[in-house]
Amino acid sequence: MTTIAELPPGFADKVLSAQSTFRSVMDAMARPGSVQRIVPGAGAPEPMMRGTAAIALTLFDHDTPLWLDARMAESTDVVKWLKFHTGAPVVQDSSIASFALIGDGAVLPALERFALGTSEYPDRSTTLILQVESLDSGRFFELRGPGIDGAAMLQASIKPFDLFERLHLNEALFPRGIDVVLVADDAVVAIPRTTRIVSKGS
Amino acid sequence: MKLSIIIDNFDAASSVRGSVDRVTQHNNQQAQRKAAMAVLAHAEAGEIAARLRDFTLPDHQDLRAPESGLVMLRGRVGGDGAPFNLGEATVSRAAVRLASGEVGFGYTLGRDGEKARLIALCDALVQSRDFGGAVERDVIAPLREQLMVRREQAAAETAATKVDFYTMVRGEG
Numbered sequence: 001m002t003t004i005a006e007l008p009p010g011f012a013d014k015v016l017s018a019q020s021t022f023r024s025v026m027d028a029m030a031r032p033g034s035v036q037r038i039v040p041g042a043g044a045p046e047p048m049m050r051g052t053a054a055i056a057l058t059l060f061d062h063d064t065p066l067w068l069d070a071r072m073a074e075s076t077d078v079v080k081w082l083k084f085h086t087g088a089p090v091v092q093d094s095s096i097a098s099f100a101l102i103g104d105g106a107v108l109p110a111l112e113r114f115a116l117g118t119s120e121y122p123d124r125s126t127t128l129i130l131q132v133e134s135l136d137s138g139r140f141f142e143l144r145g146p147g148i149d150g151a152a153m154l155q156a157s158i159k160p161f162d163l164f165e166r167l168h169l170n171e172a173l174f175p176r177g178i179d180v181v182l183v184a185d186d187a188v189v190a191i192p193r194t195t196r197i198v199s200k201g202s
Numbered sequence: 203m204k205l206s207i208i209i210d211n212f213d214a215a216s217s218v219r220g221s222v223d224r225v226t227q228h229n230n231q232q233a234q235r236k237a238a239m240a241v242l243a244h245a246e247a248g249e250i251a252a253r254l255r256d257f258t259l260p261d262h263q264d265l266r267a268p269e270s271g272l273v274m275l276r277g278r279v280g281g282d283g284a285p286f287n288l289g290e291a292t293v294s295r296a297a298v299r300l301a302s303g304e305v306g307f308g309y310t311l312g313r314d315g316e317k318a319r320l321i322a323l324c325d326a327l328v329q330s331r332d333f334g335g336a337v338e339r340d341v342i343a344p345l346r347e348q349l350m351v352r353r354e355q356a357a358a359e360t361a362a363t364k365v366d367f368y369t370m371v372r373g374e375g
Contacts, residue, residue: 009265009299085266 007077008043010085011057017041021058025181028190033143033152035135036188045077047103049131051183053081056101056129060086064098067091067114067126071103094126102130105159111166111178122175125193133157135184145195154189156182164197171196231329238328238338239321241346243310247317249348250324253341260333261301262323268296268315294318304329 011017021038028036044053060066066088072078073090078101082088091097094113102108108130117125138157141164144150160166163180170177170193177193191197242250272290279286295309296318306326308318324341327333 006303007265009263010267012264012267014267014269 007081007084008045008053011041011054013041017054018058021054024188025055025058025190028181028188029179029192030147031152032145032147032190032192032195033141033154034189038186038188040186045075045081047071047075047131048078048081048101049183049185051186051188052101052129052131054186055181055183055188056082056088057085060088060099062087062089064088065091065096067094067097067100069100069102069104069109070107072101097126098124100126100128102128105130105132105163108160108163111169114178116173116178117176119176122177125176125178128178128180130158130163130180130182132159132182132184135182135187135189139199142198143191143195144198145192147192148195156184156189158182164191164199167191167197170194234338235325235328238324238342239309241342241349242308242321242324244349245345247314247320249345250317250320250341253344254320254323256340257333257336259323259327260330262298262326264296264319265299265305266295266297268294268319270294270313270315296322298322298326300326300330302330302332 017039021041024036024038028034038051038054040050040054042050042053042057044050048056060082066082068078068090079090082090088099094100094109095115097115100114108128114126114128115124117123134157136155138155141154141156143152143154167178167180174193179193180191182189182191270292271294273293275288275291277286277288278284291311292313293309293311294313294315294317295307296315297305297307298319299305304326306322306324306329308321308323308325310318310321324337327337328342
C-alpha cells in the first residue's frame with residue numbers, strides 16, 4: 001500500500017520553479033514546434049515524466065478539472081500526488097476537463113470526446129498533455145501557422161501515429177479546438193490549435 | 203489560493219487494518235499529535251527553533267514548501283445552527299518528510315511560513331520512534347508549560363478586574 005510517505009516532493013521553490021515552467025510552456029505555445037526545456041524542480045511519480053510533473057504543479061489547481069487516461073489513472077501514486085500537490089479534481093467525463101494527462105498515446109480516445117470550447121468561450125477547451133517517446137528523433141513533421149516563420153520542422157516519435165491527422169479537426173472547428181502539449185522527459189513542444197501539420201515521413 | 207478546498211484529508215483509517223491494538227495505538231498517536239499541535243500553534247517560531255537547535259535532526263525534506271493562503275472560518279448561526287461564513291483567515295502550511303518516512307504537517311494562523319515548517323518538522327518527529335520521546339520531553343513539554351503560565355497569568359490579571367454585581371431586592375422580602 002502506498003502511503004503519503006512515499007510521494008515525491010513538489011517544487012522546492014514554488015514561485016521561481018512555477019514561473020520558469022510557465023515561461024517554457026508559454027514559449028512553446030508561442031513558437032509551435034520549437035523544443036523548450038523545463039528545468040525539473042520537482043519529483044515525479046511513475047509513470048509521470050519530470051516535465052509533466054512540473055507542468056502539473058504549475059498549471060493545475062482546484063479550478064481545473066483533470067482527466068487521466070487509463071495508464072495514469074491506474075497509478076494510485078499519480079492520483080494521490082496530484083491531489084496532494086495541486087488539488088485538481090479528477091473527472092471521469094473527458095468533455096468537461098481543462099487538462100487531460102495522457103500517459104499512453106496509443107489508446108488516446110477520439111479528440112471529439114474532449115472539451116472543444118464554445119464559440120463564445122473557445123478557451124474552455126481541453127489542453128492535452130501527451131507524454132511521447134522522443135522529441136529529437138523519429139518522423140519529421142512540417143509545421144505551419146502563426147508563430148512560425150514559414151515552416152518549422154519537428155522530429156518526434158509520437159503515439160498515436162495519426163495524432164497530426166486527427167488534429168486536422170482543428171481546421172474545421174476554429175476558433176474552437178484542442179491544444180496539445182507534447183512532453184518527453186524535460187522537453188516540451190506545443191501544438192496549438194492554429195498550427196497546421198504536414199507529415200514528411202521518416 | 204484557497205486552502206480550504208485542498209486541506210489535507212488523508213483517510214487515517216485506511217492505513218489501519220485489522221487488530222484493535224493497532225487502532226488504539228493509532229488513536230493514541232493522533233491524540234498526541236493533536237496535543238502537540240495545540241501547543242506548537244501558540245508558540246513563537248523562534249522558541250520552537252531554539253528548542254530544536256539542541257537536536258541532531260535526522261535528514262528531512264520539504265514535501266510541501268511553506269505557503270500561505272486563506273481558509274474560510276465557519277460558524278453556526280440562528281436557532282437551527284445554519285452554517286455562517288465568518289470571514290477568511292490567513293493560514294500558512296507546510297509538510298515535511300523525514301528520511302525514515304514519517305510525514306508531518308504544519309498549519310498556523312498568519313504568514314509565518316518558517317513557523318509552519320517547524321511545526322511540520324515537530325509533527326514528523328513526534329511520530330518517529332527514535333525521536334518521539336525526546337521531542338515530547340525537550341520541545342513540547344517546556345513550550346506547553348510556558349503556554350500554561352502565560353494563560354494563567356492572563357487569567358489572573360483578568361480575574362483581578364472582576365466586579366461582582368448584585369441587585370438589591372425590591373419590594374417585600
